[in-house]
Amino acid sequence: MNYSIYNNLIAKLVPRSGKDEFQFYQVDASGNLSPDGSVFLDESVIDFAWGRAPSSTKKRELNGTAKPHITNDSVIALLSSGDIVSISSHSRTVVRYEVKIKLTHFIGIEENTIWGLSKGNLYKVGLDGKSTKVQVPEFKSIVVKSGSVYIGTSSGLLIGKINKNAFDKEKEIKTGFEVSSVEVQDSVVIGSSLSKAVLVHAKLSKELIIGEGVKIQVAGNIYIINDDSLKVLTPTGDYIKTINTSHQVDYVFEIDGTNYVSWHDGVDMHVQKFTEDTDSISFQNGSSVKPKNSTMIHVEENVKLLDAKTVESQLHDKLSKNKLNEGEITQLCTSLHNDDDVKQIVSTLPHEYVERLFSVMNTNLPVWLKWILLIHGNSIAKSATSVKDLQQNLRSNVETMSHLYAIKGKLQLLQLQSQIRDTSIDNDITTTIEDETMIYANGEVDELNRL
Numbered sequence: 001m002n003y004s005i006y007n008n009l010i011a012k013l014v015p016r017s018g019k020d021e022f023q024f025y026q027v028d029a030s031g032n033l034s035p036d037g038s039v040f041l042d043e044s045v046i047d048f049a050w051g052r053a054p055s056s057t058k059k060r061e062l063n064g065t066a067k068p069h070i071t072n073d074s075v076i077a078l079l080s081s082g083d084i085v086s087i088s089s090h091s092r093t094v095v096r097y098e099v100k101i102k103l104t105h106f107i108g109i110e111e112n113t114i115w116g117l118s119k120g121n122l123y124k125v126g127l128d129g130k131s132t133k134v135q136v137p138e139f140k141s142i143v144v145k146s147g148s149v150y151i152g153t154s155s156g157l158l159i160g161k162i163n164k165n166a167f168d169k170e171k172e173i174k175t176g177f178e179v180s181s182v183e184v185q186d187s188v189v190i191g192s193s194l195s196k197a198v199l200v201h202a203k204l205s206k207e208l209i210i211g212e213g214v215k216i217q218v219a220g221n222i223y224i225i226n227d228d229s230l231k232v233l234t235p236t237g238d239y240i241k242t243i244n245t246s247h248q249v250d251y252v253f254e255i256d257g258t259n260y261v262s263w264h265d266g267v268d269m270h271v272q273k274f275t276e277d278t279d280s281i282s283f284q285n286g287s288s289v290k291p292k293n294s295t296m297i298h299v300e301e302n303v304k305l306l307d308a309k310t311v312e313s314q315l316h317d318k319l320s321k322n323k324l325n326e327g328e329i330t331q332l333c334t335s336l337h338n339d340d341d342v343k344q345i346v347s348t349l350p351h352e353y354v355e356r357l358f359s360v361m362n363t364n365l366p367v368w369l370k371w372i373l374l375i376h377g378n379s380i381a382k383s384a385t386s387v388k389d390l391q392q393n394l395r396s397n398v399e400t401m402s403h404l405y406a407i408k409g410k411l412q413l414l415q416l417q418s419q420i421r422d423t424s425i426d427n428d429i430t431t432t433i434e435d436e437t438m439i440y441a442n443g444e445v446d447e448l449n450r451l
Contacts, residue, residue, distance in 0.1 A: 011075045019043070155174065249281075
């Protein structure tokens with residue numbers, strides 16, 4: 001299973017025979033995992049990571065001065081064609097970028113810059129399509145983060161920065177083993193091999209014995225992950241405790257100072273919160289999301305359904321506020337999915353409310369999205385407010401709706417086939433034709449009926 005975590009957001013890549021899908025999830029403070037929409041792409045994905053991308057192209061003020069880029073948290077994906085797309089975590093807007101150099105792997109993503117590999121070389125690629133080859137020493141592993149470069153070599157770890165498109169070494173740590181993986185968080189750096197690791201923290205350099213076939217991650221503390229345990233160390237490498245696990249952990253991560261683990265079982269993904277008092281993590285205890293047999297959008301069982309008048313009244317109230325609470329609006333819309341009721345509410349919304357509602361729409365609300373586009377699509381496309389953002393959102397959501405309608409058509413076909421099978425057909429039915437002058441295909445009449 002291929003998924004990536006950023007704060008309380010999870011992006012999971014689902015291969016779809018050359019037209020891959022990203023499924024998004026949110027983790028709440030209790031560790032509960034809930035679906036948060038999906039996006040279909042028209043190509044397969046080679047690599048992806050969380051990063052920041054511009055939410056719109058550069059605009060100008062009335063006096064002609066350029067506005068700065070507004071960036072948002074996005075999934076940055078490398079497609080099989082070599083193009084790069086960004087998928088906004090807020091609106092699910094998909095923006096495509098053509099790049100001249102064909103990357104094979106991402107190394108790091110910072111603001112509008114992507115660091116990646118192509119034919120074993122390191123490149124700096126901008127979302128404007130420009131790319132620059134960067135000279136670095138021969139490496140076994142490499143990470144670019146927060147302006148620094150960490151290079152694992154056959155015998156140690158190099159730390160430095162990029163200066164004039166070349167690596168400028170600031171520190172070298174001799175390890176005596178090949179550094180095949182590098183983990184970085186804040187001031188903690190760990191270079192590891194299959195069985196050993198070196199910890200670099202401020203002026204400290206310390207070797208760690210981690211054992212064969214394990215992995216090491218940094219999330220506040222240092223975590224050594226085995227098949228059935230999680231060994232916890234301080235940022236300076238001192239042992240704290242060992243937590244038993246019923247399943248190997250994929251990731252250890254933090255949300256606002258609280259620790260969580262994630263793991264998977266087949267196609268099921270699980271998350272569980274843990275504390276300094278946790279001694280064991282059980283597979284049965286985690287919050288999980290199981291994939292549905294269909295990718296149709298559904299209403300979660302824990303969503304309280306409301307009547308149309310209540311939804312309309314509350315929606316007007318929430319859309320009238322200066323600062324939108326996107327979560328509350330989405331939850332409110334999820335509580336009403338009757339087609340006629342949604343159509344009536346959308347048709348009576350003031351134009352400015354429609355724009356605000358559309359700005360928080362995602363593919364979890366297909367009925368709402370459908371009527372907003374059908375009733376107000378023309379005015380949305382012509383709006384002077386964030387025109388390009390809205391048009392990109394429109395294109396992205398319409399592309400996803402085609403998949404939803406295709407699935408809906410297949411389900412309707414299966415339903416009709418089932419009805420036909422359930423209908424009893426009397427094969428002994430005969431038809432009597434009383435017309436004695438019936439003409440046959442060859443133009444003759446039935447002489448027997450004339451007798």
